[in-house]
Amino acid sequence: MSLLTSDPIELAPLVAEVVADDRGGVATFLGLVRDHHQGQRVVRLEYSAYPEMVEGVAAGILAEACARWPVRVAARHRTGVLEVGEVAVAVAAAGAHRAEAFEACRYVIEELKRRVPIWKKEFYADGTTGWVEPRP
Amino acid sequence: MPQPPTIRLLAFARYAELLGRESLELPLPEPPTVERLIESVRALPGGEGLPPVVLVAVNARQAGGADHVAPGDEVAILPPMAGG
Numbered sequence: 308m309s310l311l312t313s314d315p316i317e318l319a320p321l322v323a324e325v326v327a328d329d330r331g332g333v334a335t336f337l338g339l340v341r342d343h344h345q346g347q348r349v350v351r352l353e354y355s356a357y358p359e360m361v362e363g364v365a366a367g368i369l370a371e372a373c374a375r376w377p378v379r380v381a382a383r384h385r386t387g388v389l390e391v392g393e394v395a396v397a398v399a400a401a402g403a404h405r406a407e408a409f410e411a412c413r414y415v416i417e418e419l420k421r422r423v424p425i426w427k428k429e430f431y432a433d434g435t436t437g438w439v440e441p442r443p
Numbered sequence: 444m445p446q447p448p449t450i451r452l453l454a455f456a457r458y459a460e461l462l463g464r465e466s467l468e469l470p471l472p473e474p475p476t477v478e479r480l481i482e483s484v485r486a487l488p489g490g491e492g493l494p495p496v497v498l499v500a501v502n503a504r505q506a507g508g509a510d511h512v513a514p515g516d517e518v519a520i521l522p523p524m525a526g527g
Contacts, residue, residue, distance in 0.1 A: 355455060357500070357519055357521065360503040360504070363504070396526070396527050423524060423526050424524060426524070427526070438457045438522065438525070441525050
């Protein structure tokens with residue numbers, strides 16, 4: 308399954324990708340569009356991406372997680388215009404125990420945010436827009 | 444007369460807005476390095492707004508200034524990642 312989608316993200320299918328009879332601990336993360344950023348009211352976000360590079364980097368991150376912990380992981384990131392409250396990104400990790408599931412889930416979302424070529428443009432309540440710069 | 448060799452430049456997000464387009468053909472620079480290519484991008488209208496250090500991918504893989512570019516390569520200039 309590819310990382311990028313333009314459809315609304317559902318958590319249950321993502322969890323179904325990682326669960327198995329021998330993996331009883333499932334950790335998930337959802338990133339929703341928030342209504343504020345650095346003191347400004349946000350009404351929507353527009354996500355854009357470099358798809359070929361995203362898929363290669365994301366596949367590498369998921370493989371790294373599976374190499375570090377005995378888990379199965381899956382992730383999805385939406386592109387296009389999203390309203391406040393919509394799911395932008397989701398990660399699911401399943402392992403035999405909760406420790407590896409939590410750690411792998413955290414690792415994947417942190418690395419996705421750091422390394423995948425995806426950008427977001429914020430639309431503010433006052434009608435202006437701005438490109439989000441990552442925290443240094 | 445043979446066409447001069449070119450590369451395809453892709454610009455994303457803020458950089459696409461600076462240059463006014465998302466893709467364009469550029470002549471292969473001499474020497475054919477990423478660094479020399481980015482210099483030529485800075486000389487384009489809007490290119491002066493690029494930051495001192497620009498993240499670059501060649502054929503969808505991150506590349507450094509000394510890396511070579513070849514005719515037909517797809518070179519992307521990437522603003523700092525801001526996904527998730």
